[in-house]
Amino acid sequence: MKQHFSSVWTREPRTAKSPTLSRAQIVRAALELLDAEGLDALSMRRLGAKLGSGTTSVYWHVANKNELLELVLDEVYGEFTIMDVRETTWRNAASSFAYGIREALFRHPWVMSFIGTTPAIGPNAMRMMSRLVATFDHAGFRGPDQDYAASTLMAYVMGVTAPELSWRTLRDEAGLDSNELNAAIQPALEKAAADYPELTARYREYRCMDVDTARALNFEFGLTCILDGLEARLNRAASPPSSRVGSPAEDDSAASR
Amino acid sequence: MKQHFSSVWTREPRTAKSPTLSRAQIVRAALELLDAEGLDALSMRRLGAKLGSGTTSVYWHVANKNELLELVLDEVYGEFTIMDVRETTWRNAASSFAYGIREALFRHPWVMSFIGTTPAIGPNAMRMMSRLVATFDHAGFRGPDQDYAASTLMAYVMGVTAPELSWRTLRDEAGLDSNELNAAIQPALEKAAADYPELTARYREYRCMDVDTARALNFEFGLTCILDGLEARLNRAASPPSSRVGSPAEDDSAASR
């Protein structure tokens, strides 16, 4: 059978005999380059230069740029930490996890370009998912609902943070602070919203508000929404015997896990 | 004052006198290319060829590739339709909106790479946001909560759909169907999850499940979670006078809007 799927994680890493260049080293350098100067700054030539090696030496340790990016991506997944749920409530664990991701993404804004392009099956991503699912197991979810709950939380956090990141990148590239950029963008916004007077009014109203705190409130709002929604489902499943579809693990053996 | 922010929407479009090439034409061709062959297929040379014009002719109508992409992105935003909330419940409107986005994204998988990179301030994005906010206004949200609710829903939908898209792209590039790809990916997954026996068990358990319906269930799960969460907040705000922070619009004038 032909191998239709390939990824860094499917290949055996090269055995290192005398590694003047190592995978870890390469990944670290790439990460630094990405964090410092953004996605466009990472070219194989620049990476080679930063490592003090020839441009194409990297290709012995990594099959291609995509694989390199898979590796760096998983490195970032390694920064998504979760508390041990047995030490707090699941709401606390989930909430601090969400805030942690948000901040990790702020440190590595370029990741947003890969999430949704590259499937995350690296070891760090796996560990994170494992712990997140365990959190929802402890919360009382059963069967696939554990995965669904985890995925819902992740989806929300990624989804809200994405526009925040694009905003921040724009801001930093322009060399302004948030409120200056807000002012600079206002005419374009008003022009775009010209046909929707209620939007214009709304923008005028918010102009005095600090943009960053508004974003933070936005994040918190959605997060509590989701946690409330999850909790509601938990309570709903707890009280009635539930004639729920798609949850095959209501019998004795599988539900105990 | 220097212009620190630029976008297609800030520039006046060129006045067309005898347009053998038009913006609309260019955008359509780019969209077709993107839909048919993905992000990498769109190069200015290929676009020129498809249009039957010189490679650099496009640059008279569009400042650069980024602007072109902003235009195409907004075109996709134009496909995100919302029902008139006065014809159903807000839950219905929001839910069908979410499903609509999901399907539009399936038609244009490449967009995921820009959301979170390019701020969406085109006319179609504006119209969509205007209608979405109106939906939540009708639902009973007041002040910034309307925006927060809209952004929460959008964030979730984008966030869940992203991995789905990466999955589908992978699948189509490999030329397999979902379950075949699932089988092909299994060894990599098991290897990655080797240290987490509960994950392995979980994967084994789901292997028999159809991947696509699992995804659909996942989407529905999170969506009802969010709608439940929003509804809960609505009810909470309705009954008690609420000593909520960060919502400055509890007085008479602003809250009526």
Added chain:
DNA sequence: GTTCGACTCGTACAGTGTTCGATTCCACTC
């Protein structure tokens, strides 16, 4: 008929990811 602006497009440049083959270097055996 001339002029001017709208519009097109060929050429060129700097840069990209990656392939290929030659080269270096080290651990090992004889």
Added chain:
DNA sequence: GAGTGGAATCGAACACTGTACGAGTCGAAC
């Protein structure tokens, strides 16, 4: 110590990319 084989490095080259520039074409207004 000489020799060998594979690990690792790297320079040159290829086929691309986005875009700046300037020369060219065309249609309408004067």
